[in-house]
Amino acid sequence: MNRLIDRLLGRGAPSASLAKERMKLVLIHDRTNLTPGALDTLKDELIQVISRHVEIEPEAVRIEMAQEGRQQRLIADIPLRPTRQRRLG
Amino acid sequence: MPRLVITITSGKGGVGKTTATANLGAALAAMGGKVVCIDADIGLRNLDVVLGLENRIVYDLVDVVEGRCRLRQAMIRDKRLPELYLIPAAQTRDKTAVSPSDMMRLCDELKQDFDWILIDSPAGIERGFRNAIAPADIVMVVTNPEVSAVRDADRIIGLIEAEEKGPARLVINRIKPGMVRRGDMLSADDVLELLAVELVGMVPEDEIVITSTNRGLPVVLDGKSKAGQAFRNIARRLNGEKVPFLSMEEEGGIFSRLTRFIRPGGA
Numbered sequence: 001m002n003r004l005i006d007r008l009l010g011r012g013a014p015s016a017s018l019a020k021e022r023m024k025l026v027l028i029h030d031r032t033n034l035t036p037g038a039l040d041t042l043k044d045e046l047i048q049v050i051s052r053h054v055e056i057e058p059e060a061v062r063i064e065m066a067q068e069g070r071q072q073r074l075i076a077d078i079p080l081r082p083t084r085q086r087r088l089g
Numbered sequence: 090m091p092r093l094v095i096t097i098t099s100g101k102g103g104v105g106k107t108t109a110t111a112n113l114g115a116a117l118a119a120m121g122g123k124v125v126c127i128d129a130d131i132g133l134r135n136l137d138v139v140l141g142l143e144n145r146i147v148y149d150l151v152d153v154v155e156g157r158c159r160l161r162q163a164m165i166r167d168k169r170l171p172e173l174y175l176i177p178a179a180q181t182r183d184k185t186a187v188s189p190s191d192m193m194r195l196c197d198e199l200k201q202d203f204d205w206i207l208i209d210s211p212a213g214i215e216r217g218f219r220n221a222i223a224p225a226d227i228v229m230v231v232t233n234p235e236v237s238a239v240r241d242a243d244r245i246i247g248l249i250e251a252e253e254k255g256p257a258r259l260v261i262n263r264i265k266p267g268m269v270r271r272g273d274m275l276s277a278d279d280v281l282e283l284l285a286v287e288l289v290g291m292v293p294e295d296e297i298v299i300t301s302t303n304r305g306l307p308v309v310l311d312g313k314s315k316a317g318q319a320f321r322n323i324a325r326r327l328n329g330e331k332v333p334f335l336s337m338e339e340e341g342g343i344f345s346r347l348t349r350f351i352r353p354g355g356a
Contacts, residue, residue: 014272021235021277027243027283070237070250070285 030067032072038062046076055081090122090204094196095327096225098249100186100241102212105262106234108298109320110209111139115307116324118173122204125174126163127195129221130211131186134178140167141305142175151179154191156231160198169310174203184216196224205327214248222254227327231260234275242282243284258289260323265294266337277337290323291334292316 029035034042043063050056062077097110107130114126127150128136137143141343146161153176167173179186192208199206210221222228228249232242246257261277268274275283278293295316303310308317315335322332 014097016269016275019275021234023239023275023283026103030240030243031247038132053245067285070246 024067028067028072031070032065033063039065046078050078057081090328091216092200092204093327094200094206094208094224094228095225095229096208096210096219096221097229097231098221098245099211099212099231099238100214100243100245101232101238104231104238105292106212106231107135107139107209107245108302109229109260109262109323110136110207110290112307112309112317112320113324114205114207115167115170116172116309116321116328117205117207118167118170119309119321120324120328121171122328123172123202123233124205124207125199125203126176126209127176127208128209129187129192129217130209131178131217132180132183132200132251133211134180137165137175137177138305139302140175142167142177143305145265146177146354149177149179150195151182151186153195154187160195169306180239182248184211184220187220189220192220193224214245218245218248219252222249222252223310225254228254228257229260230257230286231262232280232284233263234261234265234269234277234280239275239283246286257286258344259284259286260290262292262336263294264291269337285305288328288334291318291337292319292323293335293337 019058043061046063047056047058048062051058057079060079064075066073097106099106114124116343117154117266118124128134129150131151137146140166148158150163152158153160153163154286163176164174165177167175173260187346196206208225211217230242230245230249232238242259249255249257258280261280264277265274269276277288281288293315295308295314297311297314298308298316301311301314308314309320319335322335325332
């Protein structure tokens with residue numbers, strides 16, 4: 001009966017997977033001292049610097065944190081604008 | 090047997106450091122090792138009551154460090170086991186009464202006589218923690234499968250690595266197999282994936298821990314206790330044996346086996 005009430009209130013999903021996802025993010029920030037806000041700033045500045053040298057697709061830039069053992073990696077995926085398109089434009 | 094200093098620490102309080110220290114000490118002594126447990130939680134002493142030795146304290150760790158007694162005089166022998174000793178913490182002083190180099194000197198002296206020196210660290214990341222890990226050959230981190238305990242464990246593991254005392258060994262304590270099965274508690278695999286350290290033990294929640302602690306008896310001396318079995322296994326692993334991990338899935342007893350039978354679809 002309690003379970004039924006929980007389901008109806010949207011509390012029925014197993015909580016462990018939620019805890020795990022939350023902890024993944026919390027631990028990344030604890031280990032690196034990098035908040036989501038700081039990561040956004042970093043992304044904007046990175047786009048500015050790289051744009052000075054080569055044309056990129058700013059909206060397609062992706063900055064992510066990855067975990068390898070206890071080491072964190074910052075992974076940047078920065079698609080470049082094709083040269084042909086540049087000549088036409 | 091190896092001559093090792095093992096520090097048991099956690100970050101968060103109340104996860105079972107003192108219980109783990111008492112039980113590993115008793116298990117290693119029951120295996121024939123000569124063991125001394127040091128309560129490094131100065132001002133909040135507890136290892137004495139968990140071991141049932143609280144009435145026999147005359148001198149403590151701070152008395153030894155400050156030269157008011159000889160080392161031998163501060164060691165209380167547990168008469169139930171062949172070679173288990175306790176050096177209690179001082180209750181009326183604070184952590185600054187002892188320094189990391191005091192702890193290293195003390196452990197060097199104890200290593201002449203003992204196979205195993207277990208240090209029960211205070212919770213937290215301050216002086217008491219630094220005192221406790223300074224002489225350690227192995228640092229064991231105890232955690233529970235809960236977000237706050239896991240987060241604090243991660244922080245403490247980072248500090249252990251920064252102090253070049255790594256790799257930390259993890260004990261996951263108070264696992265509730267039924268809740269894990271229902272997906273309502275982080276599993277040992279989840280915790281390991283998050284913390285990315287070496288596992289040395291998984292201990293199920295067990296009421297016998299409370300009743301045996303009430304009596305001042307280490308739970309490893311109770312043959313029926315699942316937690317006792319888990320602590321004995323950790324002791325054997327520390328001694329270099331390869332011991333398979335207890336399956337937390339099969340710990341639920343007859344009732345949960347029955348419910349699983351009734352609900353064959355339930356994972």
